Structures are given as C-alpha cells and as structure tokens.
Amino acid sequence: MIIVPILLTVLALLALVHWYLWRRLVRDVSAPGGWYRRVGTVLAVLLPLLSVGAVVGGRVLPLAAERWLAWPGYLWLAVLLYLTMAVLVGELVRVVWLRVTAAKAPEAQSAPDDPSRRLFVARTVAIGAAGAAVAVVGNGAYGVLRGPSLKRVTVPLAKLPRRAHGYRIAVVSDIHLGPILGRSHTRRIVDTINGTQPDLIAIVGDLVDGSVPELGPAAVPLADLRARDGAYFVTGNHEYFSGAQPWVEFVRSLGVWPLENDRIELPWFDLAGVNDLAGTAQGQGPDFEQALGDRDRLRAAVLLSHQPVTVHDAVRYGVDLQLSGHTHGGQLWPGNYLAELANPTVAGLERYGDTQLYVTRGAGAWGPPVRVGAPSDITVLTLASLQA
Incomplete structure (x- = not known):
C-alpha cells in the first residue's frame, strides 16, 4: 500500500508546479477576465490531465487510443x-532587473513598486522562459524523431584471437516502440545498422512498450537485419511490463536469436546473454551460472545484459566485455545525474577489473520523445586483438 502515498505525493507536486507556473505565466502577466487569462487557466488544468493520462494510458487503453494522449501528454x-x-532562473532575473532599473530611475524609492515596470518584467521573463523551453524541447524531439546517430568505438580484448582483430558488433538498445515511435522508427534503425555491414548485431533490451498484437507490425522490419554471424536479443525491464515471453518468441520468428540465460560459442569468442533483472519477480531473472558457469575462461566472452548494474556479476564470471543500455544516458538533462546514482556507468566505455562495460544511450526514448544532452545512438564496436 506504500504506492498510494507515493502517487498522492507525485500528484500533489504536479499540481503545485502547475499552480506556480499559472501564477507566473498567466496571472502575473494578464488582466482578470481577458482571453489570455481564460485560455491559460484552462491549459493549466488540461495539460496535467493529459500528462497523467499519457502515463496511465499505457496500462489501461488500447494503443490507438493511447496515441491521442501520448503525443501532447508526454511532450508537455x-x-x-x-x-x-x-521560470526559476527568471525569478533571479526578475529581482536583479527590478533592482537595476530602480537604481537608475529618478525616483528610486517608488520605482520598484511601479505596476507598469513590474508587468513589463513579468511579461519579458514569461516570454523568455516559454521560448527557451519550447526551443530546447523542440530540438530534443527533432533529434529523437530523426533517428539515432552512429558511433564507432574500438575495444581492445586481451583474449581475442588475432584472426578476430577488427570484428564489428552493432549495438542497439532501448528502441522503445510504442504509441509514438513505430514502424518507421524501426526501419531507420535497421537501415542504419545494415549500412555499417557488421559481423554481429546485439539488441540489448527495451525493444517495446506494449504487447505483440499491438506492436508486432512495428517490429517486423527487424527481420531485415543482416550480419554475418546473425542478430541477437536479450530482454530489458520493459519487456516484462509488456509480456516478455511472447516478445521473445516473436523476435525469434523474425530471425533474431534470443539469448535467455544462454551462450553460443562463436569461432572467435563466447557470446552470452542474460534475462533482465525485472524478470526475477516472474521467475525469469538473470542466471549467470547457467549462461557462463561452465565455459572455457581461456576464451574471450562478450555478455549482453540490459542493465549496467549487472557488471559486478560479469566480473565474477570472467566476462571480458559486457554490452548494456537501460540508462538512455539520462535522456533529459539533468537526468544524467540521477542515472549516475543507480548505474555504475551511464554511457560509454569503462573498465571494472578485467571486465569492460559499454553502455549505449539507446536508439529511442521512453515517455517524452525528447532527448536533451543525451543524443540517441547506435554503436559499432570494433574489437581489437592485443595479439595483432
């Protein structure tokens, strides 16, 4: 029952923030009874309802209906x-501006109380704040809808045989097909990956936010993925919100091989994959012993695991390289600072003992189709043999 007070607290905070914005952006800049005041008041009530509807709609509404709430609700x-x-920055600007103009005014004592000056400052701050917010979000949405950029990273592996020097793995995660990102988003990702001509493709979880009947058609372009040694998939936490097993079987039908606490031995290294931690509550969590316990540790091992936090298990099992996603790089600045509290690595390549961890920012977005300070990406990792 602890979730009830948490939800009430979140709703109260949402209401408080909207009241504050209404006060600064509507009441303080308009006359009572005017059209702007009326429209602003209606939006101050309607927009948070749309946002709550977008968040809740994914649980209770069919996808077609959810789309009507998702676009305006999440963008807001x-x-x-x-x-x-x-607006909070504007509070400081407001104080400084009024003090400076008051000091320059002929009647310095009465200037700060001049209603016309206060109205001018309030309107200027409101316009500036709204313009800045819309510009930031607009640019962030354009980046997501345009599709992920391509990154290239070289990873040296001590155990990689010389003949595998230059082996290329295309890593993609957090595609998040749902009410906003659909089939065209998948097609852009597939075309980008195929254009790199990788040796192997790794899809590291959070492919979808919905069921197979609703989103299966949006995932179908994955059948066109092409790599010499195939494409592989592990579950993310969002698969368990949507029905993980049906998605595992559907992905398999598209020619993408799921690694469910499993391992295959390629000629050059072992490729293993574990289920996401979210599957633990359903008896389908990660099993490192099953995936890695009996392998030959003289061979290099690459592990697909959605959440970076599992790197500590990877270290214990002698994994050379773990590929993860989950963090989105924070997605919306300053969210990266919050992501750092829960993840050992938020984005990029880092070393933990003899294990290297690479975390991609992901190719999509969850919730708002917006990224700020954390652009989406597909990464091509080039493995380098120290024997070359």
Whole structure:
C-alpha cells in the first residue's frame, strides 16, 4: 500500500508546479477576465490531465487510443521540466532587473513598486522562459524523431584471437516502440545498422512498450537485419511490463536469436546473454551460472545484459566485455545525474577489473520523445586483438 502515498505525493507536486507556473505565466502577466487569462487557466488544468493520462494510458487503453494522449501528454512533461527551470532562473532575473532599473530611475524609492515596470518584467521573463523551453524541447524531439546517430568505438580484448582483430558488433538498445515511435522508427534503425555491414548485431533490451498484437507490425522490419554471424536479443525491464515471453518468441520468428540465460560459442569468442533483472519477480531473472558457469575462461566472452548494474556479476564470471543500455544516458538533462546514482556507468566505455562495460544511450526514448544532452545512438564496436 506504500504506492498510494507515493502517487498522492507525485500528484500533489504536479499540481503545485502547475499552480506556480499559472501564477507566473498567466496571472502575473494578464488582466482578470481577458482571453489570455481564460485560455491559460484552462491549459493549466488540461495539460496535467493529459500528462497523467499519457502515463496511465499505457496500462489501461488500447494503443490507438493511447496515441491521442501520448503525443501532447508526454511532450508537455518535457516542456514542463524546462519551463519550470527557466521560470526559476527568471525569478533571479526578475529581482536583479527590478533592482537595476530602480537604481537608475529618478525616483528610486517608488520605482520598484511601479505596476507598469513590474508587468513589463513579468511579461519579458514569461516570454523568455516559454521560448527557451519550447526551443530546447523542440530540438530534443527533432533529434529523437530523426533517428539515432552512429558511433564507432574500438575495444581492445586481451583474449581475442588475432584472426578476430577488427570484428564489428552493432549495438542497439532501448528502441522503445510504442504509441509514438513505430514502424518507421524501426526501419531507420535497421537501415542504419545494415549500412555499417557488421559481423554481429546485439539488441540489448527495451525493444517495446506494449504487447505483440499491438506492436508486432512495428517490429517486423527487424527481420531485415543482416550480419554475418546473425542478430541477437536479450530482454530489458520493459519487456516484462509488456509480456516478455511472447516478445521473445516473436523476435525469434523474425530471425533474431534470443539469448535467455544462454551462450553460443562463436569461432572467435563466447557470446552470452542474460534475462533482465525485472524478470526475477516472474521467475525469469538473470542466471549467470547457467549462461557462463561452465565455459572455457581461456576464451574471450562478450555478455549482453540490459542493465549496467549487472557488471559486478560479469566480473565474477570472467566476462571480458559486457554490452548494456537501460540508462538512455539520462535522456533529459539533468537526468544524467540521477542515472549516475543507480548505474555504475551511464554511457560509454569503462573498465571494472578485467571486465569492460559499454553502455549505449539507446536508439529511442521512453515517455517524452525528447532527448536533451543525451543524443540517441547506435554503436559499432570494433574489437581489437592485443595479439595483432
């Protein structure tokens, strides 16, 4: 029952933030009874309802209906974040501006109380804050809808045989097909990956936010993925919100091989994959012993695991390279600082003992189709043999 007070607290905070913004952006800049005041008041009530509907709709509404709430509701959540930050900065600007103009005014004592000056400052701050928030969110949404950029990273592996020097793995995670990102998003990702001509493709979880009947058609372009040694998939936490096993079977039908606490021995290294931690509650969690326990540790091992936090298990099992996603790189600045509290690595390549961990920022977005300070990516990792 602890979830009830948490939800009430979140709703109360949402209401408080909207009241504050209404006060600064509507009441303080308009006359009572005017059209702007009326429209602003209606939006101050309607927009948070749309946002709550977008978050809740994925659990209770069919996908077609959810789309009507997802676009405005989620976009407003992103605007709300940066609008609130901009207005808070505007509070400081407001104080400084009024003090400076008061000091320059002929009647310095009465200038700060001049209603026309206060109205001018309030309107200027409101316009500036709204413009900044819309510009930031608009640019962030364009980046997501345009599709992920391509990154290239070289990873040296001590145990990699000389003949595998230059082996290329295309890593993609957090595609998040759902009410906003659909089949065209998948097609862009497939075309980008195929254009790199990788040796192997790794899809590291959080492919979908919905069921197979609703989102299966959006995932179908994955059948066109092409790599010499195939494409592989492990579950992310969002698969367990959507029905993991049906998605595992559907992905398999597209020619992408699921690694469910399993391992295959390629000629050059062992490729293993574990289920996401979210599957633990359903008896389908990660099993490192099953995936890695009996392998030959003289061979290099690459592990697919959605959440970076499992790197400590990877170290214990002698994994050379773990590939993860999950963090989105924070997605919306300053979310990267929060992501750092829960993940050993938020983005990029880092070493933990003899194990290297690479975390991709992901190719999609969850919630708002917006990224700020954490652009989406597909990474081509080039493995380098120290014997070459």
